[in-house]
Amino acid sequence: MGGHEWRNEYAKKAASVMSEVSYSQALNMALREEMRRDPRVFCLGEDIKESTYGVTRGLYEEFGPRRVIGTPISETAIAGAALGAALVGMRPVAEFMYMTFMMSAMDQLVNQAAKMKYMFGGRALLPIVFRTMAGAGRSNAAQHTQSLETWFAHAPGLKVVMPSTPYDAKGLLKTAIRDDNPVIFIENKLLYATAKEQVPVAEYTIPFGQAAVRRTGEHVTIVGLQRMVEIALAAAAELASAGIEAEVIDPRTLVPLDLDTIVASVQKTHRLIVVHEAHERMGAGAEIIAQVVAHAFDYLDAPPQRIANPNVPTPFNRMLEELSIPSVAQVVAAVQSLLS
């Protein structure tokens, strides 16, 4: 995945010693480094000792049963326990195996964790990371594929992070763990294994609220969320052969959102497409487009477009599921239509 431009940019910033790692290994590195750095950091969640997707693999062996806590299948308890532990000075990293499972814990996540600082008049630090995994593409049908980032982005008090590369996964998770707010940290099911790149062995973090320009171009801006960055880059490569240069922006964090980078890009390209896996209706695309319209209306040469999952649950059938996820062909067609 990805072009070489931005990888080189990272390499300049980072230490010279690199290691080829997958997205899940990068997350594992971040957890290990932060747990070594701060004894208040601990992990809890279902089957995290064995680790279904490898993110917490080996941590139990290094940090033991009081820092790597396998819980019952009790999402409300996981979320509430993370919150309670934070209130007495710990820095929990709670895992929800699938984002769908967070629906079982919405009271603790949205009624409690998100609001507590405000309700307490600011007199609380809530350094909690709620890690989870979203996205479709593995025939998991409707309940194990949801991308619910906007549910959480809608709740003041939560930050929402969506890394698309191993480098970002590591740097953003370290930032999330050091942040004093509840962070919804969304990982992607397919990227765990498919995304691989050179990641510095040395310490680095990535600040929240700084989008990455994955490819520069002057004809159209494509904002992609998480795995849709891949789709956008593939579409951009295809369009380039037809002489169309797309600028691809990866917001990396939805809350806080780096609107400046997106607006600056649209002021240059005059066209905007937002691509995400979440359903189209009331999705992040709606918010991003509304913000761009408010801030760069006079620069727009065409109505901004959304490419997203249709407003249906994810089907099981492989062909139907494929149809439900934004595709390279859809993005290419949308760009061509915007420019025609």
Place this chain on the structure above:
Amino acid sequence: MSTLPSAPSINREGLNDDQLRQFYVTMLRIRRFEEKVKELFLDARLYGSVHLYIGEEAVAAGACAALRDGDVISSTHRGHGHGIAKGLELGPMMAELMGKATGYNFGKGGSMHIASLDHGMLGANGIVAAGIPIATGAALGFWIRGSREVALCFFGDGGANHGAFHEGINFAATLKLPAIFLCENNHYAQYQPVTQDLPVSNVADRAAAYGIPGVIVDGADVLAVYAATRRAAERARAGEGPTLIEAKTYRFEGHFLGDPESYRAKEEVAAARTERDPLTRFATLLTQLGLAGAEDFQRYDDAVRQEVAAAVAFAESSPEPSPDLLLTDVYDVDGRA
């Protein structure tokens, strides 16, 4: 003061005379505070949604006296008594109830979210049973650190039927966390009688499902609540895990101020006020033990009424929060996203 010949033989749980008197004073502070809240609310000097703790004072007073500094509590929508028993001051509490800038939460929480982490008060809570997993988490933090603090969760009989009850207590029991789950069974989940909600006789019976002790105490008996909580705290500090305590209590007021109370007979409430008033009962005991007499009780009452009046004066003379506060405190550090 000499002990009267008729003094009953009671287990004082190792408490000295002053500690016993203090139980009464704590309950009285809660009672008078709540009575004043009711009066202010009915006079429209205080707004919002208010749930009074009158009738249940012995639970908070007994339980919190069994805790140490550093121990924490999570509370409910009926949380004023818990806060007072845990050491919160009446002035900033009343100010919070009035939404004033000098309240514990700068007026942003109100009655149902009053909190003071400095006092180990992790918050009243507008969501039934939500404090259970939160207390489990505080206990988890203590357990990870290997420290000796305890987390105590107050919840109601209504909360005992919420999924969070099962998840929180089960998780705490699996790790033998230093937690105490204290059910204040006041016999009504808002309007619905507990007999309709509970297919077993006691909430405490459910402890068996988690392999932890289930203890029933008379919630109008402050000493009994204290004794049960102290034993639960000792057990928790010794690494033996949580205890589920059920205090059978009764709220003398409606679920909230303004509740028409059509679901229970006036006679039932009147009988409870006569027979199950924790203050009257404990005053009788103190009298029988020769630890306080009519003059003492008058003195306590005068002092507490003065303290409550001062809290009201403080709250009413306090400024409203600045409009700037609307947008702050959503996030740390700068408070904005």
